[in-house]
Amino acid sequence: MATHRLSTPLGDEAIRQLHVGDEVLLSGTIYMARDAAHKRLVDLLREGRPLPVDLRGQTVFYGGPGPAKPGHAIGVVAPTSAYRMDPYATVLFDHGVKAAIGKGNRGPALQECCRRNCAVSFSAIGGISATLFSCIKSAAIVAYEDLKTEAIQRLEIEDFPLLVTNDAHGRDLYGEEVAKYRALLAAQG
Amino acid sequence: MQPRIPSPSASASRADEAASRHPMRQIHTDRIIDCIAALCIDACRKLPEDVIGAFHAARRTEVSPLGKSVLLKLIDNDRIARENDVSYCHDTGLTIVYVELGQDVHIVGGDYQAAVQAGVRKGYADGYLRKSVVGDPLLRVNTNDNTPAVIHTEIVPGSDMRITVLPKGGGSENWSTMKFLLPGEGAEGVKRFVLDAVTTAGGSACPPLTIGVGLGGSFDKVTEIAKKAILRDIGRYHELPHIARLEAELLEAVNRTGIGPQGYGGSSTALWVAVETYACHITALPVAVNIQCHASRRKSAVI
Numbered sequence: 001m002a003t004h005r006l007s008t009p010l011g012d013e014a015i016r017q018l019h020v021g022d023e024v025l026l027s028g029t030i031y032m033a034r035d036a037a038h039k040r041l042v043d044l045l046r047e048g049r050p051l052p053v054d055l056r057g058q059t060v061f062y063g064g065p066g067p068a069k070p071g072h073a074i075g076v077v078a079p080t081s082a083y084r085m086d087p088y089a090t091v092l093f094d095h096g097v098k099a100a101i102g103k104g105n106r107g108p109a110l111q112e113c114c115r116r117n118c119a120v121s122f123s124a125i126g127g128i129s130a131t132l133f134s135c136i137k138s139a140a141i142v143a144y145e146d147l148k149t150e151a152i153q154r155l156e157i158e159d160f161p162l163l164v165t166n167d168a169h170g171r172d173l174y175g176e177e178v179a180k181y182r183a184l185l186a187a188q189g
Numbered sequence: 190m191q192p193r194i195p196s197p198s199a200s201a202s203r204a205d206e207a208a209s210r211h212p213m214r215q216i217h218t219d220r221i222i223d224c225i226a227a228l229c230i231d232a233c234r235k236l237p238e239d240v241i242g243a244f245h246a247a248r249r250t251e252v253s254p255l256g257k258s259v260l261l262k263l264i265d266n267d268r269i270a271r272e273n274d275v276s277y278c279h280d281t282g283l284t285i286v287y288v289e290l291g292q293d294v295h296i297v298g299g300d301y302q303a304a305v306q307a308g309v310r311k312g313y314a315d316g317y318l319r320k321s322v323v324g325d326p327l328l329r330v331n332t333n334d335n336t337p338a339v340i341h342t343e344i345v346p347g348s349d350m351r352i353t354v355l356p357k358g359g360g361s362e363n364w365s366t367m368k369f370l371l372p373g374e375g376a377e378g379v380k381r382f383v384l385d386a387v388t389t390a391g392g393s394a395c396p397p398l399t400i401g402v403g404l405g406g407s408f409d410k411v412t413e414i415a416k417k418a419i420l421r422d423i424g425r426y427h428e429l430p431h432i433a434r435l436e437a438e439l440l441e442a443v444n445r446t447g448i449g450p451q452g453y454g455g456s457s458t459a460l461w462v463a464v465e466t467y468a469c470h471i472t473a474l475p476v477a478v479n480i481q482c483h484a485s486r487r488k489s490a491v492i
Contacts, residue, residue, distance in 0.1 A: 021255075035327070048221075050344040066319035067277045075317060076270075077279045081360045104360075104393030105452055110435040125262055125451055126360065126395040129486045130270035148331050149319055163453070174392050177454025181253060182447030185456060 005159070009057045010098050011119045018164045020173040024122060025159040029151045030101070032057040032121050036081055036089035036150040037143070045091055052143035053152060056096030060089075063101075064080075064149040065133065074139040074155070076129035079103040082121065093117045104173035106166060121166035135160040208384055212297035214348040216492055218304035221296070221350070224490055225308025228354040230316035232488035233276040234373050236267045237483030239423040240399075240460070240485045247450075247457035249399055260397070263450075263483055278484040282337035282356035284309045285416065291347035302340060310334040312354075321359065337363060341413070353489040358440040358482050360399065364390035366414055367477035372374060379404065379476050380442060386478040387459070392452015395482035398459045399423065400443065402475040406467035414478035418463035420487055427464055436462050450483075460485075 001021040006014055008028030018024070031053065033041070043049055062085055066075035082089075082102025090113045091098055098119050103126035114121055125134060136155050143152040165173040197293020241264065248260040270277040286305055298304075298449040313320060322336065323329040354401075366386050370378045383402060403415030426433035439462040460483075469475060 127278040128266040141463040178447045
């Protein structure tokens with residue numbers, strides 16, 4: 001399992017090199033959007049209308065930060081559960097989003113969608129918000145300010161620690177590793 | 190013969206006499222507000238010592254290298270949160286407030302329920318804690334102050350007021366579940382139901398988990414005691430031997446699912462399983478599972 005230091009936007013060539021279990025330190029621009037923003041974005045795409053921000057080729061981070069303390073770029077934040085975004089994420093990946101950052105296992109439709117679109121789904125450790133927010137150097141709301149913590153924000157990140165959990169080759173880390181350890185623990189009696 | 194009914198004046202004088210022997214202790218709502226605000230901030234910024242101890246213990250036994258590294262990062266995250274006065278996790282939850290109110294307490298200064306809500310409002314504003322509550326489940330507009338909290342008040346003997354704040358994150362709460370088993374399904378049926386809940390949640394509930402199980406009671410009671418179970422200190426078994434045995438068996442079974450820290454695979458899927466019980470109807474074996482993530486935040490104070 002390799003460690004990669006990558007910058008956004010992520011192209012097909014970089015994404016094809018990534019395999020489940022690889023660690024990635026990601027830098028550059030990403031877009032933070034979660035449940036309520038995803039619903040609005042997908043409603044727009046289904047109506048054939050333009051999105052408030054061009055997400056083609058971009059990385060979407062499923063996050064909703066706490067309020068920023070004075071002197072901080074953003075409040076504490078870590079990814080939210082990725083599975084809740086699955087019904088929207090398949091539409092957004094087909095539209096051109098190349099990568100997502102969430103936590104927890106995702107469904108088969110998303111796995112197939114990553115393979116079809118040469119896209120990747122990363123996980124960051126859920127709940128370590130006090131650690132992860134220091135990797136965010138700046139933040140600006142770019143759409144849906146009324147959604148408060150769920151507004152879409154453009155973030156500049158530096159060495160954000162990620163794990164490849166669904167790669168462009170159709171593999172799923174969660175399914176593979178849990179089955180492996182379940183068998184191992186059963187064998188131990 | 191007419192029954193002897195005490196005259197109102199005699200009854201009133203006996204009440205006065207009792208009151209003079211046990212004077213009501215006054216607690217002002219301002220004190221309740223400040224206490225709850227401080228508990229919200231403290232709970233969100235510092236994990237309880239027993240939880241940190243359980244992370245260390247899990248690191249020693251975890252079979253997966255990736256799982257071990259996740260556990261170390263959880264320990265680091267608690268230290269970073271304390272050092273920087275920020276919350277451990279951004280999801281500072283729907284706030285559950287438990288109040289054990291001594292029957293000899295007289296609350297003065299205003300409305301009790303409003304004071305509890307004001308305390309939560311103040312804590313979430315002053316502590317830069319995320320406001321994660323929408324006022325209506327279908328209209329979904331954020332209330333912007335994390336109220337209303339869910340309040341459980343119990344009247345108990347004495348003149349103290351014990352307050353516990355449980356900021357409950359959504360990612361784990363969403364995997365909680367309840368079912369009425371057939372009475373004959375017994376402990377084996379309970380185990381199947383708990384294991385099914387944990388494996389369905391997988392990595393999304395942010396393991397290592399604390400699992401609260403309610404057994405018995407009614408539709409409402411069983412979920413109430415399942416949630417109360419996650420307040421119990423890690424390492425403390427139920428006082429009834431057959432329930433303590435069930436807790437140990439459940440923990441072992443959950444930690445053989447292979448889910449591991451964050452669902453990345455491993456042997457530390459849960460830190461603890463606590464079971465609480467209540468009497469129930471002859472037809473029923475209600476069981477509820479309340480799933481708590483690694484951010485098992487809770488804080489109590491006595492006024």
